[in-house]
Amino acid sequence: MTDDVQRFRLSYGDCDALGIAYFAIYYPWMERTYSSWLHGHGLRSAELAGELGAGTVGVHSEATYLAPVHVFDELTCAPVRERIGTTSYSVGFEFTRDGELVTYGRMTFACRTPEGAKTPIPQRLRELLETLRAATGS
Template identity: 60%
Template sequence: MTQHDKLEFQLTYGDCDTVGIAFFAIYYRWMERAYTSWMSSHGLRSGELPDQLGIITVGASSGAAYLRPARVLDRLTCQVVLDHIGSTSYSVGYEFTRDGELITRGRMTYVCRGLDWSKTPVPDALRRVLESLPSPHFSVPAGV
C-alpha cells in the first residue's frame, strides 16, 4: 500500500443532486481520479503505456454498488484495491468509506491490447504494480 492508493475528499454541493445526496455518476470521476493518481505514483500514465510498456489498456466494464447515501459535506475516502489479475485483463476495486463504513463499492475492468489492438498479456511491470495494491477490505452481498 502506498499513500497514493487512497483519495480523501469532502463532498460539495456540486457533487450532489437536488436532495443533497451524491449523484451516482460522480463516483466514476472519483474512481478515475484515484486510479490515475495511483498509476502516476508508480510512474505509469495510461496515455503513455504504448511507449512505456508497448500496450494499450481499454476499459471493458465497470459498475458500482451504492450501499448508503453520501451527503453534502461528508468526508469520504476512496481506497483503490486489487480485485483480479488475469492473463490479459485486470480489475481494480474502489471502496468508498465514511468514518470506516463502506458506502459504495466500485469496480473497473481493463483489458490489455497490443499496439495492433490484438489481445496481449498483462506486462510483468504492470502486474507487479497491480500486485502492490491491497486486497479488498469489504465484501458486498450478491445482488446489491
C-alpha cells in the same frame, strides 16, 4: 511508498436536489484514484503502450451504493486488487466515510497492443497490481 488513497469532500454540485450524492460522481473519482495510483508508481495511463508495449482500455465499470452520502461528507477512495487475469484485470474502489464502506466500485481493463490486438498484462504492471491490498468484498 505513495499514498494510494484519494480524499474528496462533496459539494452541492455532487448531489441531487435532496443533498444525496448523485450516482455518477463516483466514476470520475474511481478514474482519478486509479490514474493517481499509477502515476504515484511511475506509470501514466496514456503512455503505457509506449513504455510497456501494451496499453489498457476500460471494458466494464460498476458501482454498488451501500449507504447514502450527503453534501459536505468527506470520502476516502482506496484502490484494491480484485482480479488479475492473463490479458485483463479488475480494480475495486472502496469509498469510505469515517471508516464505513458506503460505496464499492469496480473497473475492468483489458490490455491491447498499439495496433489493438489482445496481449498479456505487461510484467511491470502485473507486479504493481499485485501490490494492491486484496478486496474485502462489497
